[in-house]
Amino acid sequence: MSDIRYLAPHTLDDAIAQYAAADGAARILAGGTDLLVQMRSGVLKPSTIVDVKKVPELMAVEETADGGFRIGAAVSGAALEEHAKFGKVWPGVLEGLNLIGSTQVQGRASMGGNLCNGSPAGDSVPALVAAGVVATIKGPNGTREMKVEDVPAGPGKTNLKPGEILVSFTFPARPKGSSDAYLRMIPRTEMDIAVVGVGVSLTLDAGTCTAARVGLGAVAPTVLLVADAAKALIGSKLDDAAIEAAAAACSAACNPIDDKRGTIEYRTKVAGVLLKRATAIAAERAGRA
Amino acid sequence: MAKIHVSTTINGEPTEFLCDAGDSMLDALRDTLGLTGSKEGCGTGDCGACSVTLDGRLVCSCLMLAAEADGHKVETIEGMASDHLHPLQQKFLESAALQCGICTPGMLIAAKSLLERNPDPTETEVRFWLAGNLCRCTGYDKIVRAVMETAADMREAAR
Numbered sequence: 001m002s003d004i005r006y007l008a009p010h011t012l013d014d015a016i017a018q019y020a021a022a023d024g025a026a027r028i029l030a031g032g033t034d035l036l037v038q039m040r041s042g043v044l045k046p047s048t049i050v051d052v053k054k055v056p057e058l059m060a061v062e063e064t065a066d067g068g069f070r071i072g073a074a075v076s077g078a079a080l081e082e083h084a085k086f087g088k089v090w091p092g093v094l095e096g097l098n099l100i101g102s103t104q105v106q107g108r109a110s111m112g113g114n115l116c117n118g119s120p121a122g123d124s125v126p127a128l129v130a131a132g133v134v135a136t137i138k139g140p141n142g143t144r145e146m147k148v149e150d151v152p153a154g155p156g157k158t159n160l161k162p163g164e165i166l167v168s169f170t171f172p173a174r175p176k177g178s179s180d181a182y183l184r185m186i187p188r189t190e191m192d193i194a195v196v197g198v199g200v201s202l203t204l205d206a207g208t209c210t211a212a213r214v215g216l217g218a219v220a221p222t223v224l225l226v227a228d229a230a231k232a233l234i235g236s237k238l239d240d241a242a243i244e245a246a247a248a249a250c251s252a253a254c255n256p257i258d259d260k261r262g263t264i265e266y267r268t269k270v271a272g273v274l275l276k277r278a279t280a281i282a283a284e285r286a287g288r289a
Numbered sequence: 290m291a292k293i294h295v296s297t298t299i300n301g302e303p304t305e306f307l308c309d310a311g312d313s314m315l316d317a318l319r320d321t322l323g324l325t326g327s328k329e330g331c332g333t334g335d336c337g338a339c340s341v342t343l344d345g346r347l348v349c350s351c352l353m354l355a356a357e358a359d360g361h362k363v364e365t366i367e368g369m370a371s372d373h374l375h376p377l378q379q380k381f382l383e384s385a386a387l388q389c390g391i392c393t394p395g396m397l398i399a400a401k402s403l404l405e406r407n408p409d410p411t412e413t414e415v416r417f418w419l420a421g422n423l424c425r426c427t428g429y430d431k432i433v434r435a436v437m438e439t440a441a442d443m444r445e446a447a448r
């Protein structure tokens with residue numbers, strides 16, 4: 001690995017200039033928990049590594065003027081967990097992020113890395129999709145915004161253009177009675193890749209669900225926004241019929257692979273089961289929020 | 290390609306070294322600096338034998354570039370004992386919480402980092418915190434008990 005260049009710019013403009021100036025084999029380094037493993041196994045041979053952890057915009061945790069949050073793309077799971085307020089407003093996003101790897105991996109792993117690595121099983125992504133989060137992306141041709149669900153293009157691929165960097169995630173303000181939850185199914189109890197992951201975000205007003213979004217991971221080439229599941233929940237009192245319909249919508253959205261961790265039939269069924277459980281947790285939390 | 294010059298602090302000592310851009314921090318510790326206490330069990334973040342802290346945060350040194358240490362503070366197992374062993378080290382010895390010893394430096398660094406944050410962890414909290422530290426010898430029980438007992442001793446001593 002000796003013919004690699006390592007750059008650690010201190011400003012976003014420098015990061016973009018350096019990343020764009022390097023050839024196509026340049027890579028952004030956030031926590032490195034995917035990148036270094038891929039370099040070590042020989043899957044990736046970057047010519048240049050641009051470490052973005054000295055860029056303030058990528059490391060900031062801020063509350064926005066309208067009461068939402070802006071989280072830098074390279075903030076580690078451990079750092080976000082220590083924030084006094086974020087996990088109270090977005091417990092489901094935090095639980096997805098904190099499921100990634102071990103304590104050691106948590107010390108480094110970021111939401112930006114999880115999303116840009118492009119794994120359909122990335123554990124923070126379904127909850128980000130459910131949360132309605134917008135990604136801010138900056139490149140040599142300026143800044144643009146993209147919904148999180150539009151960022152992945154397929155396993156290992158994103159819709160970022162050459163030279164573009166994911167800068168931050170913007171979370172909307174939360175109406176009273178809102179909360180979220182993320183659940184994944186893994187064959188072990190820790191340190192494993194999701195067979196199915198479901199994120200649910202919802203708002204309750206006097207027991208009626210007035211808003212909902214559902215993100216579904218590990219059952220298709222990219223994490224999915226399941227609009228039909230949300231539609232089944234919205235307007236209901238989260239009664240059995242509404243929840244069954246939402247679960248059926250999740251199962252119907254599945255287009256999974258068949259592998260040793262889970263068959264197509266199993267993943268499809270579990271998607272519905274997890275939707276029910278995650279909805280119950282989110283609703284219980286929303287009742288207290 | 291020219292070597293990268295890194296100025297860092299390791300176990301409280303200002304330290305300078307040269308590395309290639311692709312070298313991991315574990316490579317630099319073991320091969321360049323002769324600090325061979327941190328072990329390489331896997332090189333892919335799975336086993337925790339290479340655990341160190343970076344600015345007080347527990348990380349796998351195999352998943353960190355050596356160049357990233359520039360301007361930061363790294364603590365390794367070599368910095369754990371002062372003129373006497375750290376209470377965790379002493380307890381691991383007394384309660385046979387190690388056999389071959391390959392996982393031990395990582396276990397100790399990880400356990401120390403837990404007790405700094407949470408002096409009174411439950412057994413479940415200890416097991417989850419150490420889930421990224423694999424041991425193929427002990428079956429974990431003696432390790433978990435040693436951490437719990439050290440935590441109790443340290444709370445007692447602090448009273």
Ligand SMILES: Cc1cc2nc3c(=O)[nH]c(=O)nc-3n(C[C@H](O)[C@H](O)[C@H](O)COP(=O)(O)OP(=O)(O)OC[C@H]3O[C@@H](n4cnc5c(N)ncnc54)[C@H](O)[C@@H]3O)c2cc1C
Nearest residue numbers: 028030031032033034035101110113114116122123166334
């Ligand atoms: C032992 C172990 C266990 C793991 N367990 C899990 C798990 O349970 N669930 C899970 O989802 N993942 C898991 N992972 C994978 C990994 O930890 C996560 O995907 C993590 O979120 C990656 O974040 P990172 O900051 O380390 O990314 P990096 O490795 O730094 O980057 C990942 C990719 O994204 C690109 N990238 C990073 N940031 C940006 C940016 N801001 N703009 C543009 N591109 C960017 C990089 O170039 C690279 O291609 C595990 C990894 C290990 C080593």
Ligand code: FES
Nearest residue numbers: 330331332337351
């Ligand atoms: S050697 Fe670093 S985790 Fe195994």
Ligand code: FES
Nearest residue numbers: 388392424425426
């Ligand atoms: S004592 Fe041998 S691996 Fe833990």
